Every structure is written in C-alpha cells, then in structure tokens.
Amino acid sequence: MNGDEYNNNVTQQLLNEKEQVDDTTARAVSRSKRSRTGIAIWVFMIICVTVLLILLLLDDDIEKDTLLVFKWTLLVLLTLGTILESEWGKELQLKKAISYIVSHHGHSDRIAHLTTQVGLHHHKKRNFMTDIVDTILEKAYYNLIHQHGWRIALEAAAKKRLNSTLVSAVSESGVIDWSSQRYPSVGDSCEFGDDVRRTYFPHLTPGYLDIATLSPVPSVVLEARKLWDRECQKDTCDWRLGLTGIFFRIPQVRSMIAAHFSSDPNDVVLCQNGCEAVISVLRSLPWEVGDILFIIKSEGDFCYSNTGVWLTERYGVQVVELEIKLPAFDNEIVKQVDEDLKKRITKPKVAIFNHVQGNGWLMPASAIRHTLHKYGTSVMIDGTLAVGQHVVKINEIRPDWYAASCSSFLLGMPGCGFLVAAPLKQGTTQPLIVSYYDGNGYEDEFSYCGLRDFSNWLSLMESLDFVRKKCSAERARQYCRRIAHRGERVIKAQWGVGPLQGERPTVGDIIELTPGQGTDACIRFPHETAAIIKDDYGTRPYKVDSTRGIQLYYDLHQIRLKNSKGSCDYAQMPTFKVPSSEGKTSQQAAKLQHLLVGRGVTCTVFSAKFGAPEPSLYVRCSVGIYNTIDDFKVLAKVVPQLHGRY
Numbered sequence: 166m167n168g169d170e171y172n173n174n175v176t177q178q179l180l181n182e183k184e185q186v187d188d189t190t191a192r193a194v195s196r197s198k199r200s201r202t203g204i205a206i207w208v209f210m211i212i213c214v215t216v217l218l219i220l221l222l223l224d225d226d227i228e229k230d231t232l233l234v235f236k237w238t239l240l241v242l243l244t245l246g247t248i249l250e251s252e253w254g255k256e257l258q259l260k261k262a263i264s265y266i267v268s269h270h271g272h273s274d275r276i277a278h279l280t281t282q283v284g285l286h287h288h289k290k291r292n293f294m295t296d297i298v299d300t301i302l303e304k305a306y307y308n309l310i311h312q313h314g315w316r317i318a319l320e321a322a323a324k325k326r327l328n329s330t331l332v333s334a335v336s337e338s339g340v341i342d343w344s345s346q347r348y349p350s351v352g353d354s355c356e357f358g359d360d361v362r363r364t365y366f367p368h369l370t371p372g373y374l375d376i377a378t379l380s381p382v383p384s385v386v387l388e389a390r391k392l393w394d395r396e397c398q399k400d401t402c403d404w405r406l407g408l409t410g411i412f413f414r415i416p417q418v419r420s421m422i423a424a425h426f427s428s429d430p431n432d433v434v435l436c437q438n439g440c441e442a443v444i445s446v447l448r449s450l451p452w453e454v455g456d457i458l459f460i461i462k463s464e465g466d467f468c469y470s471n472t473g474v475w476l477t478e479r480y481g482v483q484v485v486e487l488e489i490k491l492p493a494f495d496n497e498i499v500k501q502v503d504e505d506l507k508k509r510i511t512k513p514k515v516a517i518f519n520h521v522q523g524n525g526w527l528m529p530a531s532a533i534r535h536t537l538h539k540y541g542t543s544v545m546i547d548g549t550l551a552v553g554q555h556v557v558k559i560n561e562i563r564p565d566w567y568a569a570s571c572s573s574f575l576l577g578m579p580g581c582g583f584l585v586a587a588p589l590k591q592g593t594t595q596p597l598i599v600s601y602y603d604g605n606g607y608e609d610e611f612s613y614c615g616l617r618d619f620s621n622w623l624s625l626m627e628s629l630d631f632v633r634k635k636c637s638a639e640r641a642r643q644y645c646r647r648i649a650h651r652g653e654r655v656i657k658a659q660w661g662v663g664p665l666q667g668e669r670p671t672v673g674d675i676i677e678l679t680p681g682q683g684t685d686a687c688i689r690f691p692h693e694t695a696a697i698i699k700d701d702y703g704t705r706p707y708k709v710d711s712t713r714g715i716q717l718y719y720d721l722h723q724i725r726l727k728n729s730k731g732s733c734d735y736a737q738m739p740t741f742k743v744p745s746s747e748g749k750t751s752q753q754a755a756k757l758q759h760l761l762v763g764r765g766v767t768c769t770v771f772s773a774k775f776g777a778p779e780p781s782l783y784v785r786c787s788v789g790i791y792n793t794i795d796d797f798k799v800l801a802k803v804v805p806q807l808h809g810r811y
Contacts (some may be wrong), residue, residue: 167182167711171222171383173278176366181248188505191198194754215635224748226525237244246343262772271481288521289664299593300505309469315355329751339391340392340393340396341385341388341389341392341627341630343630343634343635347399348385348635348759349635350634350635350636351635351636351637351640351641351790357636357640357641357644357790357791358575358644358648358790358791358792358793359791361636361790361791361792362791364630365383365384365385365791366381366383367384368381368384369381369766369791370765370797371795372765372767372796372799372800373767373789373791373792373796374766374767374768374786374787374788374792374796374797374800375767375768375769375786375787376573376574376737376787376788376789377525377550377554377573377574377737377738377769377785378573378621378769378787379572379573379579380572380573380574380575380576380577380789381576381789381791382576382577382578382628383576383628383631385627385631386576386577386578386624386627386628386631387578389579389623389624389626389627390578390620390621390623390624391620392442393619393620393623393624394618394620394728396620397619397620397659399471405613405616405619413621414623415435415612415622416430416620417537418435418623418625418626419433419434419435419583419620419623421626422583422625422629422631423716423719425629426552426557426558426559426585427557427558427559427560427561428559428560428567429560429588431588431608432585432586432587432588433456433583433584433585433590434583434584434586434607434608434611434612435582435583435584435611435612435622436568436584436596436611437580437581437582437584438549438570438572438579438580438581438582439547439548439549439568439570439582440547440570440582441582441597442566442568442569442582442583442584443469443472443517443545443547443566443568444469444472444597445594445595445597446545446566446568446582446586446594447469447472447515447517447545447585448476448597449593449595449596450514450515450592450593451593452476452480452481452482452514453480453481454481454482455481455483455511456480456481456482456483456514457482457483457484457485457509457511457512457513457514458473458476458482458483458484458485458513458514458515458516458517459485459487459513459515459516459517459537460473460484460485460486460487460516460517460518461487461489461502461516461517461528461533462486462487462488462489462518462519462522463488463489463490463491463522463524463526463546464488464491464524464773464774464775465522465523465524465525465740465771465772465773465783465785466519466522466523466524467519467712468486468519469485469517470486473486485509485513487501487505489501489502490776491524491526491665491775492526492665492666492667492775492776492777495529495532496532496744497515498528498529498533499529499532499533499536502533502536502537503536506537506540506542512540512541512542513537513540513542514542514543515542515543515544515545516537516542516544516545517544517545517546517547518533518546518547519546519547519548519549519550520546520547520548520550520551520557521548521549521550521551521555521738522550522553523550523769523771523785524665524667524740524771524773524783524785525550525665525735525738525739525740525785525787526665526666526740527551527666527734527736528540529697529737530546530551530562530564531561531562531563534546534562534563534564535732539566540629543565543566543590544564544565544566545564545565545566545567545568546562546564546566546568547565547568547569548568549567549568549569549570549582550573550574550738551569551574552571552573552574552575553573553574553575553576553632553638554574554642554645554737554738555734555738556642559585563587564585564587565586565587565590566582566584566585566586566587566590566594567584567585568582568583568585569582569583571583571625573787574737574787574789575625575628575629576631576632577621577624577625577628577630578621578624578628579621580618580621580622581621581622581624581625581628584611586607587799591606591607592607594607595610596610596611597614597616598614598615599614600613600614601613601614601615629657633755636790641790642736642737645736645737645788645789645790646736646737648788648792648793648794648797649735649736649737649739649786651794652739652786652788652794652796652797653739654799655794655797655801656739656741656797656800656801658801659801659802660741660742660743660744660801660804660805661744662741662742662743662744663741664739664740665735665739665740665741665742665775665783666734666735666739667735721810737787737788737789738787738788739785739786740783740784740785740786740787741783741784742781742782742783743770743781743782743804744804744805744808745808746781746782747777747779747780747781748779748781749780749781750772750779750780751771751772753772753782754770754771754772754782754811755770755811756810757770757782757804757807757811758770760807760810760811761803761804761807763800764803764807765799765803766796766799766800766803768784768785768786768800769784769785769787770782770783770785770788771783771785784800784804786800
C-alpha cells in the first residue's frame with residue numbers, strides 16, 4: 166500500500182468516526198430537548214393513573230389474576246414514564262452518550278460539544294432557581310408551611326425525637342449525663358458570672374470581652390467532643406457508612422438547629438463555619454459576565470470583598486458595595502438600600518449582608534430582604550453575630566440563604582456552622598468540595614464531603630443543650646444584656662461617651678415616637694427599666710415588670726431617643742468610641758488591641774469615621790455568661806492609661 170492509499174484510508178476512517186460521533190451527539194441532544202415527547206409522556210401517565218383508579222373501583226368485577234397483571238403493568242409503565250420525564254432521566258441519557266463516545270471514539274472535539282450541552286442544561290436550570298424570588302409558588306409555600314412557627318417547631322421536635330429513638334436502638338443516645346452533679350444548672354448551685362467561669366470555663370482568663378470573635382468553649386462541650394471522637398473511632402468505616410453514624414446523627418444535629426431557629430429541618434445542612442457556607446453558595450451559583458453581587462456593609466464591618474474579587478476574575482461578576490451610613494434608624498437603612506437599587510438599570514443577581522454588623526449594629530433583616538426581593542434580587546444573610554445573641558426566627562425573615570457559625574454566642578467548637586437554604590434555592594446550592602453523594606440532592610451532598618472530623622459537629626448538640634438546659638437561653642441573654650447595660654454606664658462615666666448603637670433608656674427617660682417610613686417593628690426594653698412613652702397622640706406611661714420587661718409594638722414609627730441620630734438594640738455587643746482617638750488608623754487600632762491583651766482585657770478595636778471628618782478608634786465589647794461588671798471597669802480604667810502609646 167503506497168502513501169496516498171494509506172492517507173485516503175485514514176481520512177475515510179476519520180470521516181466515518183466523525184459521522185458516528187455527530188449522530189450520537191444529535192440523538193443525545195435531541196433527547197434532552199424533547200418537549201413534545203414530554204407532553205406525550207405526561208398524557209400517557211395520566212391515562213395510566215386513570216385506568217388504575219378504574220381497575221381499583223372495579224376490583225370485584227374482574228378476575229383476580231387479570232387485575233393483578235393490569236395493576237403491575239400500569240405501575241411499571243407509570244414509573245418508567247416518571248423516570249423518562251425527570252431531570253435524572255435526561256441527564257442519564259446525556260451521560261450515557263458521553264460514555265459511549267469516550268469508549269468508542271476516544272478524545273474528540275464532539276465530546277466537548279456534548280459536554281457543553283450537559284453544562285448548559287444544568288446552567289439554565291440553576292439560573293432559573295437562582296432568579297426565582299417571591300413567586301406565587303414560593304409565597305404559597307411559605308404561607309402554607311414555613312410561616313407557621315408552631316408547625317416548624319413540631320416538625321423539628323418530631324424529627325429530633327425520631328432520630329434519637331433510631332440512634333438509641335443501635336448505640337447510646339448521647340455522651341453527656343446532664344443529671345450528674347458535675348454539671349450544675351445556673352441558679353441552683355452556681356450563678357452567672359464568676360461561678361459559671363469557675364465551673365464551666367476554668368481555662369478562661371478574666372477580662373475576655375470578645376465572645377463575638379470566638380467563644381471560649383465550655384468544659385462540658387470540650388469533654389463531649391472527646392467522647393464523640395472516641396465514639397467515631399470505635400469503627401470508623403461503620404460510623405461513616407453504617408447505621409450508627411451520620412445516617413442518624415447528623416440529621417439529629419440538624420433537627421436541633423432547626424428547632425432552635427424556627428426553620429424547616431430539611432432546609433438545614435452543616436458546614437465548617439458561616440464563611441464556608443456563604444462561599445459555597447456564591448461559588449455554586451450560575452454566574453454570567455455582567456452579573457452583579459450586591460454587598461451591603463457599614464464601617465467596621467467584615468464583608469466578602471476577597472470573594473468578590475475572585476468572582477470578578479473568574480466569571481466577570483461586577484461587585485457593588487453599598488456602605489450604610491451609621492448611626493441610622495431602621496427605616497433610614499432600608500431607604501438607603503431602596504434608593505441605591507432604584508438608580509441601577511441592571512439589578513443585582515444576589516445580595517449579601519451580615520445580620521449583625523461587625524461593629525455591633527443590628528440590621529433590619531426582614532425589611533431589607535423584602536426590599537431586595539422587590540427588585541428581583543436573591544438574598545444571602547450571614548447571621549454569625551446574631552444567632553445566640555438575638556432571638557432569630559428564620560421562617561419570619563424568609564431569606565433565600567441564611568448562614569452562621571456556631572463558635573460565637575452559641576458556645577460551639579470551632580469548625581461548626583450551618584446553612585439554611587429556601588426549598589427553591591436548594592437545587593442550585595452545592596458544597597465547596599464535590600460530595601461523595603454528589604447528585605443525590607442538597608441534604609445528602611452537604612452531609613459527607615470527604616473525610617473530616619465529625620466530632621465537632623456532634624458536640625454542637627451538647628452546646629445547644631448546655632445553653633438550653635443548664636443556662637436557659639432566655640435567662641442567659643437577659644444576664645448578658647444586663648451586664649452590657651451596666652457596662653455602658655461605667656464606660657460613659659469614665660470616657661464621657663455612650664455606645665454607638667444608642668443608649669438604653671433608664672428610669673425617667675422620655676422616649677419620643679415620631680412618624681417614620683419603616684415597617685412593623687418592635688423594641689424590647691431591658692430589665693430594671695421604666696420610661697414614659699411620648700408620641701404625637703399624647704403621653705402614655707409604661708411600667709416594666711421586674712421579671713419580664715416590656716415589649717412595645719408600633720406601626721410606621723421609629724424609636725428615637727432624645728437628641729439621638731439613630732439607635733438599635735446592641736444586645737450583648739455595645740461599641741464605644743475611644744476618647745481622644747481622632748485621626749487614628751487601623752494600624753493604631755491593632756496596636757491598642759495588643760496592648761489591652763497585655764493588660765488583661767480582650768476586645769475588638771477598629772478604626773472608622775461614622776460620619777465624622779476623620780477616623781477614630783472604636784472598642785467593640787461582646788458579653789458572655791462568664792463576664793461580670795468588673796471586666797468593664799478594667800477596660801474603662803486601662804484605655805485612658807494607654808493614651809499616647811498607640
């Protein structure tokens with residue numbers, strides 16, 4: 166055979182291979198775009214169901230064997246029709262076509278084309294899910310199911326009990342005996358403050374006013390983490406893949422989180438921390454060139470700027486940051502968001518903000534979410550500094566995604582976090598690491614992303630039980646708020662400044678209600694408080710119960726303290742301006758924070774303007790159940806002594 170004949174044969178062989186690849190590709194693509202066939206399959210399925218119902222009604226008039234054959238035949242046809250019409254069926258056909266081309270034709274340009282078709286199919290589906298905001302279906306789903314806190318609480322409690330029962334059938338139901346005298350309840354043999362520090366935080370040095378950054382872990386939770394690790398090591402393979410492990414245990418943790426924050430247990434998954442959860446969402450979304458990521462922040466707040474840079478470089482996403490001017494009232498914050506969105510021709514695809522800002526400012530999350538949804542923007546909220554400090558009910562906020570770390574006010578181990586995704590957003594939400602159960606759905610994919618230390622996640626059950634059983638979550642919040650309120654007075658007496666978020670009302674204060682543009686809201690006054698409420702319709706005195714406090718509801722009004730520029734509930738995170746610190750930068754803030762640690766006080770120091778011509782230093786204090794008023798006294802005394810050294 167000469168060279169020309171050989172070249173002709175090779176050319177003909179390549180042409181034949183190309184025709185076969187083209188034919189296989191065309192068949193696969195046509196199967197994925199069979200709208201008419203899909204309608205026909207649905208009609209056929211309806212006919213099958215109708216005939217099956219008729220056969221059931223005529224059960225006595227047809228021979229038993231004949232009826233049985235008809236029933237099974239129709240059920241099989243109905244199942245096959247469902248599979249063919251499902252997304253899984255479409256993807257299965259495309260995957261088979263790709264496998265055929267790879268196995269018979271090797272690497273070819275047509276493989277890339279077919280793979281692109283599969284990618285486009287997924288991309289369009291995920292893009293559609295991302296852009297769904299407050300549709301009729303979504304509103305109906307929430308109004309019928311998610312809006313009812315009692316139904317969600319009942320479901321979470323039932324699933325938690327079911328998982329506990331199933332677990333107890335194959336292993337121990339827990340690792341901590343809470344009835345032991347080693348773990349006294351607060352109010353019995355120990356009290357908040359020094360007693361709790363000695364009993365449950367013996368490893369903690371006094372003066373730690375930074376639970377918001379990272380919580381010290383109670384000794385009982387540290388013990389539980391070791392016991393869970395030992396439990397996992399008894400049979401590592403069986404624990405990860407068998408009945409005794411994550412098959413029951415992880416849903417048990419998720420059910421506890423769902424009950425704690427009024428969410429559907431099927432919407433909750435576990436992550437390493439809130440940051441991982443947020444980035445998992447942002448990296449799994451179907452971004453296109455020109456899409457807008459809208460970041461709402463304020464001075465002194467941590468935002469996801471680095472992630473925005475990554476999205477810009479990888480996908481061409483435009484990152485827009487709106488800096489909220491503080492101090493401000495809730496309606497003014499919402500107005501700033503609304504005015505910014507009105508100016509934009511292209512509306513953002515996704516918006517993200519911290520429920521409680523890094524400077525301690527509580528954002529009106531539900532009102533902001535409502536405004537963003539009005540413009541067709543999906544909403545992601547990082548609630549790390551809100552959960553545990555405030556009463557968070559996710560079903561009332563109704564974000565598309567809500568993420569949080571449990572290593573702050575929830576007293577959890579580092580490496581514990583959760584993500585809540587709305588049902589219509591779960592199909593477009595995947596973990597950062599490709600899951601062992603990839604393709605099995607939102608819950609399974611997040612449950613197992615390779616080998617990791619699950620003992621941290623499991624110890625979260627003891628963290629939540631510690632707060633609930635030994636401290637009483639509401640009592641713990643009341644104590645921390647009372648210490649923060651008393652600390653505010655100590656700081657004001659020494660420094661001559663009140664908190665950034667607005668001073669709490671005290672006996673004799675007049676609270677003036679003036680008309681605003683906000684939505685329905687409420688303010689919870691601290692204990693030991695009595696005030697006269699004055700509005701446009703006259704003066705009404707309110708007495709504060711010594712045990713319950715007072716909750717005032719008002720419509721289309723905003724709380725305005727006398728001569729204040731804005732306020733919010735600082736709860737356990739008051740932020741104070743350092744006296745005589747004008748012109749100080751972030752470098753000086755870091756130096757002051759280091760000097761404070763050397764003097765036995767740990768808190769967060771940052772530099773910000775907050776409407777002033779030049780920046781100043783601010784100290785953010787965050788109170789835990791182990792803090793006392795003495796911690797604030799040390800802070801108030803030490804900072805003036807360090808003046809001139811930073």
